[in-house]
Every structure is written in structure tokens, then in C-alpha cells.
Amino acid sequence: MRFWLGCTARGEMIPAVFVEPPWAEGSCQLYNAICEMQASIEARENRPVLFAEANFCERSSALDFLEFAIDRIEGLLLREGETDALTNLQRYAESVRTGLEAVDEALFRRLRGEVASGVCTGDALRRRIADLAGPATPGGGQPAEGYDALDALVNGILLEESAPENVGQPEPEMIFYQPTPARIVLEMVERMDFRPDDIFYDIGSGLGQVAILVHLLTGVQTRGVEIEPAYADYARRCAEGLNLPAVQFIRGDARTAAYANGSIFFLYTPFTGQMLDQVLERLRQVSTRQQIRLCTFGPCTPQVDGQLWLQPLDQTSLHENRLALWKSTPAPAPWGRTRTIR
Secondary structure (H helix, E strand, O other), X not given: OEEEEEEOOOXXXXXXXXXXXXXXXXXXXXXXXXXXXXXXXXXXXXXXXXXXXXXXXXHHHHHHHHHHHHHHHHHHHHHHOOOHHHHHHHHHHHHHHHHHHHHHHHHHHHHHHHHHOOOOOHHHHHHXXXXXXXXXXXXXXXXXXOOOHHHHHHHHHHOOOOOOXXXXXXXXXXXXXXXXXXXXXXXXXXXXXXXXXXXXXXXXOOOOHHHHHHHHHHOOEEEXXXXXXXXXXXXXXXXXXXXXXXXXXXXXXXXXXXXXXXOEEEEOOOEOHHHHHHHHHHHHHHHOOOOOEEEEOOOHXXXXXXXXXXXXXXXXXXXXXOOEEEEEOOXXXXXXXXXXXX
């Protein structure tokens, strides 16, 4: 018995063969799983609203489901072996995913062009992001690794290439790279009083999203410091592709970076322990020449809170899952003198 699952992105019909009917021994569970997934995929393919460019959030949810469904089908293929029904169902799910991703890529390509031409920056970019991805969840509303449609949108606009895969092994106190959730960057821009003459540094800048987005929203010069050459080179290409000469990436060790004229610094826990202490000492030295401000997010926040030369701007946000803001005191304490960590 043959039926048609649907069409590929090129319009080719995808045939499928029914598994044995549910009354056959041992096939009922597989049959039900295939029928359930097929119905769910068809429901998304047959929703024209998902293929409208403006409905980014709904499309993002549909793509998340399709990723889950494809993973589930692959698991069934491993367990049950290749069958026509499972193979064709997999092709169908991948085809629907490809169609939705094509809508997103057209959107990202258009927005990248608007950013590169200077049309979509500042408040215009902020409004565009809110229209497409909805309002950002406050910093404490999700766990530190909570990513959502906002991240998919921002990454799609800012990062045109696939991320590099061949990277070196980090030192023991370095944390494996995780991108900063976009909602944290938006919150930082909202809460921190950026001035035209500020120079912003993202320490452990990874693929460069934070430095690029801060510049686009505030107009200040931004720098990223990244020890992994593949990440630093990737971020530099992304900034160049968006025509952003005020965004620069420095390939080097955060413990010895110069931080020339830096006034605002950001740490999403790129390292811990003694390495973090050494970077904080570098920042303390910078603060002897001018007052600086520091933003932290993640497990580094309690360790930063032990620094006597830093004064928190908001006592209620000193938690690793919230964005914490600090300013240097007029008379910084010598290195090694810290307050008791709460």
C-alpha cells in the first residue's frame, strides 16, 4: 500500500510505504509513532502563516519541532533499521525544514544588507528585533544557557558563515565557548549608560556577537578580545561583512591585553579561578587611569563581587543568572585585597 507524504523543496513527490498495519505483531507502536509525526509535520507544512517572513517566532518554534522530529526519526532508524516509511518520513521532515529555513535566510540576507548600509541600526534595529522576535525576557527569567527565538534572529543577522569547528583545547581554567544570550546584551544596553566616547570591550568575545550588537545598538566603538584564533578571525570577517569598521577583534590573551582607552567591559565567564583574578587585576590597573564600568554574567559574578575596587551598581542583581553591573571606586584597592564573597 503506497501513499504520498508530500513534496520536497523542489516539488518532487515523496512516496511512503505503510508499515504493517497496527494489528501485526510488534508494529503497532512504530505505526502510531510514524502517523503521529506525519500528522504533526503536515500540520506545520499546511500553515501558510509560517512561510510569511514577518512571523519569525512561530517559524522558529516550527523549526525547533522539526529538529526534534528529525532526531526522533533518526533514533527510530537506528533502532528499527531502514524502512521505506521511516526513510520517506525523514525526507519529508527535512524538506519542510528546508522550506522554512529558506524564508529565514531571505530575511537575514535582507536585514544584513540594511545593517551594512547603515539603514538598520540603533533604535531602528531595536524595533525590528522586537517586531520579529518579541520583547526580550528579563535577564533572570531563564537559566544562563536559555536561548530562544531572539538568539536565532540575532545570530542569523550577524553571523553569515558557519561557526568554525577546528578549535584548540582551552586551558584548564577556561570555559568552553557559549554565546551570550541576546537578551542579556539588550538588557546591558538598556541598563548601562553608554556615552558616545565610550570604548566597550567584550573579554572572551568568541564569535563576536556581543561586540557587534553593542556597537549596532549604541554606536560606540567596540572591541573583542579572544584567544582562539579561529573565533577571532571569524568575528573579524563578520564585522567586515556588515561594514562595521568601529568593531575590532583582538586575537590575544585577556591576561596581557592592553585594553587601550577601555571604559566599559563585559565578561560572560570566559574563565574562572586564578585566570579570572589575573584579568581583574589588569582591569584594576586600567581603572587607575580612569573610572571603568564592568558587566558580568554567569558563574564569574560571585568572584567579581569579592573585588574591593569594584562597587556594584545594583545589589539585587548579584547572581550568576542575572546581569550584574559594577563601577570602579575612586581609590582602587591593591591587588589581592578582596571583600568577603557573599
